[in-house]
Amino acid sequence: MEAIRRNTDYALRIVVGLTCNYGKGLLSAKTLAEDADISFGLAAKLLQKLASAKLVKSVMGKDGGFELAKNPANIRLYDVIAAIQGNLYLNRCLADPKSCPKSPKCPIGKKLVGLQNYIEQYLKDITLNELLK
Secondary structure, X not given: OOOOOHHHHHXXXXXXXXXXXXXXXXXXXXXXXXXXXXXXXHHHHHHHHHHHOOOEEXXXXXXXXXXXXXXXXXXXXXXXXXXXXXOOOOOHHHHOHHHOOOOOOOHHHHHHHHHHHHHHHHXXXXXXXXXXX
């Protein structure tokens, strides 16, 4: 099982490219796709999701392209992951405790909640700027 899905990994590659270029102008979807080593079509879909989450800005037209919507110091790794695949859960019972007949007395669930919280906070503590250090 992959906690970080393949499309999320590709989106992270795109976002790293945008972070490296922050403040230097727009990048085309074609350039971002080539740099991330993914297809143009997939890059376009991922950029659309990132734009919907207000992490990326798009400018239409001949000289258009993409850039981060805000300073990379203000975008968290968790934000990118959530924009592409939704919230990250270790187990179905953590996403929906009502789905588990053992909840809330399950001793496993109690421990997994701690790990879930740790992972979420860890990802929320990492900014895009920190990825380049």
